[in-house]
Amino acid sequence: MAVALNQQQDFIEKLNQIKDMLKKYKGQRGALLQALQEAQGIMGYLPIEVQKLVSEALGVTLSEVYSTITFYSFFNLKPRGKYHIRVCLGTACYVRGAEKVLDRLKTELGIEVGDTTDDLKFSLDACRCIGACGLAPAIIINDDVYGRLTPDKVPEVLKKFE
Numbered sequence: 001m002a003v004a005l006n007q008q009q010d011f012i013e014k015l016n017q018i019k020d021m022l023k024k025y026k027g028q029r030g031a032l033l034q035a036l037q038e039a040q041g042i043m044g045y046l047p048i049e050v051q052k053l054v055s056e057a058l059g060v061t062l063s064e065v066y067s068t069i070t071f072y073s074f075f076n077l078k079p080r081g082k083y084h085i086r087v088c089l090g091t092a093c094y095v096r097g098a099e100k101v102l103d104r105l106k107t108e109l110g111i112e113v114g115d116t117t118d119d120l121k122f123s124l125d126a127c128r129c130i131g132a133c134g135l136a137p138a139i140i141i142n143d144d145v146y147g148r149l150t151p152d153k154v155p156e157v158l159k160k161f162e
């Protein structure tokens with residue numbers, strides 16, 4: 001109960017920070033991307049409550065805000081984990097078994113691509129190329145590259161983040 005209350009208080013505090021930040025963009029329709037980036041920087045993602053605040057402050061429709069968020073891949077509608085795992089599915093990684101590595105990650109984490117673990121520890125995504133073809137198959141966890149992976153090496157890599 002106390003954890004839920006703390007999370008709710010944290011959420012409200014971040015909404016207030018976003019309200020303050022949006023004051024500098026009041027009525028500036030052209031500042032949508034900037035405002036969304038700053039709001040996501042505060043909240044970590046862009047839930048409907050934040051989208052409404054941005055819409056009202058900038059004078060754009062809620063559908064414009066949502067369309068912008070869903071168009072650009074760097075915006076998130078759901079909370080992201082502390083550790084963001086991106087599995088390269090580019091040609092070199094794919095032919096060397098990236099799909100099996102991805103399947104093992106999904107099994108180990110109990111989530112699908114695009115999801116985050118319930119404890120907000122890990123988010124899992126797939127991408128087209130990370131520029132580490134010589135290390136194929138490879139993944140990135142936050143800013144660190146892990147290469148020459150096999151499905152059996154996945155638990156060892158994840159253990160580093162316990």
